[in-house]
Amino acid sequence: MTYPFATLPGNLAAFCAMLRRDYGFRAGARELQDAARALEIVNLADERAVRDALRPILASRLEHARVFDAAFDRFFRAAGGPPPRQMPSGRPIESRKPGGTAPGGGQERDDDADVREPSGAETAGGGAVSGVPGTNGEARPALLRATSSPLEAEGAMPVLGPADRAWREAASLLLSRMRAGLSRRWRPARRGQRFDLRRTLRTSLHTGGDVVMPRWRARPRRRPRVGMLIDGSRSMTPYVAPVLDMAVALASSTLDAETFTFSTALRRVTREVRRAAAGERRRLHLHHAWGGGTTIGACLREFVRHHGDRLLGRETFVIIASDGLEVGDPRVLGAAMGQLSRRSAAIVWLNPLLATSGYEPTALGMSAARPYVTTFASVANPADLARLARTLRI
Amino acid sequence: MIDAAAIRGRFRERGFIVNEAFAMALQLVLALRKPLLVEGPAGVGKTESAKVLADVLGTRLIRLQCYEGLDALTALYEWNYPRQMLRIRMSEGEGGSLEDREAQIFSETFLLKRPLLEAIVQSTPPVLLIDEIDRADEAFEAFLLEVLAEWQVTIPELGTIRAEHPPYVILTSNRTRELSDALRRRCLFFWIPYPALDEEIAILHARIPGLSERLAERIARAMQVLRDLPLQKAPGVAESLDWARALISLHRDHLDAEALEQTLGCVLKVREDQQALDSHPEALRAVLDETGLQPGGRSLDTDFGLGSVSTPRT
Numbered sequence: 001m002t003y004p005f006a007t008l009p010g011n012l013a014a015f016c017a018m019l020r021r022d023y024g025f026r027a028g029a030r031e032l033q034d035a036a037r038a039l040e041i042v043n044l045a046d047e048r049a050v051r052d053a054l055r056p057i058l059a060s061r062l063e064h065a066r067v068f069d070a071a072f073d074r075f076f077r078a079a080g081g082p083p084p085r086q087m088p089s090g091r092p093i094e095s096r097k098p099g100g101t102a103p104g105g106g107q108e109r110d111d112d113a114d115v116r117e118p119s120g121a122e123t124a125g126g127g128a129v130s131g132v133p134g135t136n137g138e139a140r141p142a143l144l145r146a147t148s149s150p151l152e153a154e155g156a157m158p159v160l161g162p163a164d165r166a167w168r169e170a171a172s173l174l175l176s177r178m179r180a181g182l183s184r185r186w187r188p189a190r191r192g193q194r195f196d197l198r199r200t201l202r203t204s205l206h207t208g209g210d211v212v213m214p215r216w217r218a219r220p221r222r223r224p225r226v227g228m229l230i231d232g233s234r235s236m237t238p239y240v241a242p243v244l245d246m247a248v249a250l251a252s253s254t255l256d257a258e259t260f261t262f263s264t265a266l267r268r269v270t271r272e273v274r275r276a277a278a279g280e281r282r283r284l285h286l287h288h289a290w291g292g293g294t295t296i297g298a299c300l301r302e303f304v305r306h307h308g309d310r311l312l313g314r315e316t317f318v319i320i321a322s323d324g325l326e327v328g329d330p331r332v333l334g335a336a337m338g339q340l341s342r343r344s345a346a347i348v349w350l351n352p353l354l355a356t357s358g359y360e361p362t363a364l365g366m367s368a369a370r371p372y373v374t375t376f377a378s379v380a381n382p383a384d385l386a387r388l389a390r391t392l393r394i
Numbered sequence: 395m396i397d398a399a400a401i402r403g404r405f406r407e408r409g410f411i412v413n414e415a416f417a418m419a420l421q422l423v424l425a426l427r428k429p430l431l432v433e434g435p436a437g438v439g440k441t442e443s444a445k446v447l448a449d450v451l452g453t454r455l456i457r458l459q460c461y462e463g464l465d466a467l468t469a470l471y472e473w474n475y476p477r478q479m480l481r482i483r484m485s486e487g488e489g490g491s492l493e494d495r496e497a498q499i500f501s502e503t504f505l506l507k508r509p510l511l512e513a514i515v516q517s518t519p520p521v522l523l524i525d526e527i528d529r530a531d532e533a534f535e536a537f538l539l540e541v542l543a544e545w546q547v548t549i550p551e552l553g554t555i556r557a558e559h560p561p562y563v564i565l566t567s568n569r570t571r572e573l574s575d576a577l578r579r580r581c582l583f584f585w586i587p588y589p590a591l592d593e594e595i596a597i598l599h600a601r602i603p604g605l606s607e608r609l610a611e612r613i614a615r616a617m618q619v620l621r622d623l624p625l626q627k628a629p630g631v632a633e634s635l636d637w638a639r640a641l642i643s644l645h646r647d648h649l650d651a652e653a654l655e656q657t658l659g660c661v662l663k664v665r666e667d668q669q670a671l672d673s674h675p676e677a678l679r680a681v682l683d684e685t686g687l688q689p690g691g692r693s694l695d696t697d698f699g700l701g702s703v704s705t706p707r708t
């Protein structure tokens with residue numbers, strides 16, 4: 001058994017560091033402290049108890065909980081070796097060799113978003129994009145090769161960068177035109193529909209209990225949420241750059257924008273888009289979510305199933321950027337669009353082919369989706385987006 | 395301090411089956427005094443777990459049901475304005491300074507304690523259930539962060555009230571929106587998935603003692619199959635229990651196609667889901683009983699055709 005440090009706190013800190021570095025956990029000093037306290041009350045000889053005690057503290061969301069056991073095994077079990085009989089104690093153990101593999105057999109890697117954002121939901125379509133680094137460092141490159149799309153091999157994966165001012169202004173305009181209705185929350189307001197008895201009485205104390213200045217409450221507008229799904233299939237390659245700019249511009253204007261790409265698999269790229277909105281420029285590695293054929297229906301269905309509960313609602317505006325060239329079953333697309341339509345405020349379909357003269361959305365995929373689409377548009381530049389915002393009727 | 399094994403045992407005594415991992419999470423709540431954020435699909439027992447925990451600890455359960463529009467005052471305290479108005483009018487002729495009158499009407503007598511304040515002022519630590527926190531908006535979540543961190547509340551007219559015995563806090567979420575990292579970092583986290591086959595059978599027996607082994611097994615198997623179908627609202631444990639009770643009330647001791655048809659509404663509650671099941675007729679075939687279905691549609695071991703008359707059999 002090989003542990004990097006001789007003491008339990010040292011190993012715990014190293015484990016937290018590995019979770020942060022390789023799995024994107026937010027395990028900071030507070031979590032480390034809680035973990036140390038938790039280990040004081042469990043039997044350290046009982047591996048399951050240790051695992052069960054650390055998981056609720058270090059994994060703060062489902063995506064992390066799903067990969068925690070694999071990370072735990074990777075760190076606390078020797079790669080490929082037999083299960084440990086006991087957890088590390090204060091006894092000195094073999095230290096980490098310089099230049100060797102990281103604890104548990106993993107290798108130091110660069111900041112690869114595919115690894116740092118493990119999610120079972122996202123892997124459902126992507127298959128081998130497991131988010132769980134292999135326990136065997138050598139196996140990983142082969143795995144990645146097997147999951148890469150042809151475009152990745154050609155270096156044609158998209159590059160995300162900050163959006164310019166025109167895009168940001170157009171995106172802000174679009175958000176301002178999205179009517180998500182009124183919140184149920186009543187807030188103090190200068191004019192409103194509901195009399196604010198509490199504030200009125202508080203104010204009236206200054207005038208001996210006589211009401212001079214009535215106070216009011218009103219319901220503010222809901223903040224719209226945006227779910228953007230970008231078709232990254234090969235047929236969309238010439239048109240996708242402005243759509244990505246639009247996604248970054250939306251992320252610059254609101255924190256309530258989620259972005260996904262899909263081709264034959266769906267992938268959440270919200271984090272990468274937000275980084276781009278913050279000024280970072282980087283190439284995405286999207287595997288099957290970019291550059292292949294298009295199974296729009298299956299990907300939308302996966303979106304509804306795995307992300308619908310969290311993202312869809314009456315304040316959510318779904319924006320789908322796709323040419324509608326579906327290679328899957330159109331009935332699946334129709335059913336998924338039906339669900340999306342029922343569970344969102346509106347669906348905006350950005351079809352680049354719409355700008356082509358004489359184009360009619362008669363492809364099987366578009367025919368299946370059309371009944372559920374609120375607005376069709378084509379966005380190739382900020383002016384198009386501003387025009388869409390001004391004409392939006394939702 | 396009770397340990398995870400004792401928690402499991404006491405939960406089981408109350409008809410609630412918890413696995414070792416969840417028992418450990420509850421033990422950590424008691425030991426570390428940190429809130430526990432429980433997420434999972436609807437109907438897997440998130441809310442119930444808090445109720446049972448309160449029962450196990452022999453303490454009070456205080457529940458704050460979150461909803462869109464919930465604000466800090468509704469969760470914390472309000473003044474009893476009508477009563478204050480009445481007192482002002484009644485004491486109009488009594489004289490006294492403005493400060494005295496103000497102190498009179500802003501005393502604890504006129505304070506309406508809402509769940510958070512109620513949880514703070516208890517003499518023994520209660521279990522505070524903050525249910526469906528994902529339904530509340532971000533502003534309330536931010537307010538909650540402050541309360542969970544300090545366990546003190548400042549009422550301008552009365553001063554600061556600090557909890558002498560901070561409550562054990564269970565937050566539940568159905569993931570209808572993403573909670574902030576700040577809230578997550580203040581909590582322990584546990585995901586309750588749908589139960590495995592054995593667990594579900596154990597739950598059915600624990601909650602419905604009279605249920606036959608065979609029917610429990612068939613219901614649990616059917617549930618496993620249904621949850622694998624592409625449904626909008628996959629059935630949870632609550633639906634399993636409802637289904638079992640419905641079958642018992644119909645005097646069914648087995649699950650066949652007819653019983654399924656009669657009781658499908660207990661399990662699938664969206665029209666599209668029932669259509670999805672119709673489009674996968676083979677899905678449940680393996681778990682349905684073929685026997686027991688007699689001409690006329692009633693099984694002989696029920697109640698000889700009395701149908702849904704709920705007559706206990708001997």
